[in-house]
Amino acid sequence: QVQMVESGGGVVQPGKSLRLSCVASGFALTSHAMHWIRQAPGKGLEWVAVISSDEIIKMSSDAVKGRFTISRDTSRNTVYLQMNSLRGEDTALYFCARDANEGTGHFDFWGQGTLVTVSS
């Protein structure tokens, strides 16, 4: 069955870096775009980044552009989010989500999330 498991979250100081991983199973990354979506404590959902099924398109939100990079390793069926120059407002639960197809823009399966806390 389709499953995604995120890891890599933790407590990090402002200005530091962190890399999140999302291991997917039950499907191939070459068949679906993949997204990162975050949720600040007690808040709503915010889309962060997408990587297309052919890896050609990689895009991110204005809030993280220039600081976060999405990538993948198809041999490991894993999607990554490299987060640099972290700020307090990046504190959130980060979800990995599968696009319903190759780039529909909505999400049919979600992981359970990994918590990132940016604090000194």
Place this chain on the structure above:
Amino acid sequence: IVMTQSPATLSVSPGERATLSCRASESVSRNLAWYQQKPGQAPRLLIYGASTTATGIPGRFSGSGSGTEFTLTISSLQSEDVAVYYCQQYHNWPPATFGQGTKVEIK
């Protein structure tokens, strides 16, 4: 595109109908999804294409609307439906944008 949901909180008696609203700041055609998020869990896709029910979703959930006005209806509220519900547009993305959520509770 800004998505606005109402009400913020909805209290409904068991077995009664729950009606949640979502408005887009400009037309999103029918490129609208609904998600359910129970406490401590990841969101789950309920509806896409404004009215198509996702796999495994109970028949009491239905969606309607197009353009800028959308509705999620729970025809007979069950205790397990207590959750926050989010709408999301994917007509003009990135970025995909979500509403702020409607919390459904049992009266």
